[in-house]
Amino acid sequence: MHVGLVSTTYRPRRGGMETHVTTLAEHLAAAGHEVTVLTNRDSPDQPAQTWENGARVLRGGALLQPPDPNAVPWERGLFAALDDFAPLADAQVDVVHTHTQAALLLTHMSGLAETVPVVASFHETRPQTEPGGEARSRFVARTCTPTLVLAGSRTFARQAAGFGYPAERIRTVHLGVPHRPRVHDRRAARHFLAHAAGVPTDGLLIALTGRYTPRKAQHRLLDAYKLMATRADCRVVLLGSTNGSDNAYLQYLVERAAGHGDQVTLLTDQDDAVRDLLAEAADLVTQPSTAEGLGLAVIEFMQHGAPAVVSDIDGLNEVVTQDSGRLVDTADPAAYAAALDELAASATLRAHAGRAAADRATRYFGIARSIANTTSAYIEAINAARPAVGAARV
Incomplete structure (x- = not known):
């Protein structure tokens, strides 16, 4: 199975979401799946493409380009990142797993959601305090309904239901943490x-x-x-x-x-x-x-x-x-x-x-349990979105 992960940030940035998406990408790759990550490029010094522990990482740099004096600032701010989605579309992934509301919105705006099943996870702990607040959250839920919502906890599942995602599409799969054997007492x-x-x-x-x-x-x-x-x-x-x-x-x-x-x-x-x-x-x-x-x-x-x-x-x-x-x-x-x-x-x-x-x-x-349940959700999403194609390729 070829999995596309869309995350607004990724390593080397540090945080709960970055840790989770990096861990997910690397363990899916270790399990034999093809993994392509699409994320933001923080500086011109970062390469546009790298291979990191078995996962292909694409870093889009559209927002790093010098402003076009003829461009409308609001339009550039809203739509420039869509140019970064072309390599992911060319990768011909079997399923896209988005992380954050922005990633889900961009995936739908790019047109990728019209051809590939989308699984969405949200990591915004308090989205009501972010730009747009609850209105933004409800708008994304209403206009960008994914094939499945993969909630990393019961808390995130309740949050997704509260914003209007259909309950029958929400699956709770706990975020997993890799086991690190103790080296020292x-x-x-x-x-x-x-x-x-x-x-x-x-x-x-x-x-x-x-x-x-x-x-x-x-x-x-x-x-x-x-x-x-x-x-x-x-x-x-x-x-x-x-x-x-x-x-x-x-x-x-x-x-x-x-x-x-x-x-x-x-x-x-x-x-x-x-x-x-x-x-x-x-x-x-x-x-x-x-x-x-x-x-x-x-x-x-x-x-x-x-x-x-x-x-x-x-x-x-x-x-x-x-x-x-x-x-x-x-x-x-x-x-x-x-x-x-x-x-x-x-x-x-x-x-x-x-x-x-x-x-x-x-x-x-544990990460093994999380990866197994996440993979099952991907297969469910693929089969739900493409019933005529037959069983998912794993």
Whole structure:
């Protein structure tokens, strides 16, 4: 099967969607499928085409072209990216899987949806706050109905139904996280993390990863940390990408973290090796977000046996249970601190919750399960869109 993935951003950008689409492309290729990714070209230095771990990546550069003085600015802004779809149309894919509303809209505007079945996934956690808000979301649902909607969580499935996508076309397939075998035990990982990123080796390590934006609410952890009874025995590491971050919010966090001395370490734009070391070294992982689609970062740490203390909200309460961590109102600093203290104070409780976390992450959010279910959805979409052609070519 030849799969076309359309994503508004892709590696080397970092974020939940970029991680998911990259992982999906590479694991589909590893399973023997032909994969073509169409994405945006961020700068003239990026090549228009590369092969990355078995997947062909096309980076469209229409928006990098110098403005045509005779062009109408609004028209160029709306339609220029359509020129980037010609190579994907020429690739003769069997199915197109779009990621984000913009990707679905462009796929339909390009005419590709008239000849190829389209599976759509959405990664906008709060689309009502983006340009056009709910009106845009409902417009895309009304005018660009895909063959199937592939929702990465129950939260995304409810969101899609709320915007008007037909319930009979929505399939929930949890986003998958690749299993990374543990290379170091926690003590060794702390040692290497200290050398790589300057994280102190003493104390229990609480980790929080994510873009530095108010939605991720890293400040809530700092509020709770001040109230923790076990604070003197704990170290906090904040790790995030500046890509897509709120610069004013990041500066606010930098200033607050500095007030805690070496008890709080704030890291930006680290490579995968540091992230992997942090996942192996963490005693607890936390996510105090105000909104989440699923919480992939939490799952990555749970795989390594870190209990999770997270906001009791849609998208996170789908991942974490009371057996594998704690669900809490992280807007309440005292309640948040108490949940962290409960696990920080008891090695026995952490060990029990950590085993449950690792089992849950592997059982429900493993990449093999996700790829199998995604492939089944592609075949369903192909057969639904082309009943006269016969069974899908796999």
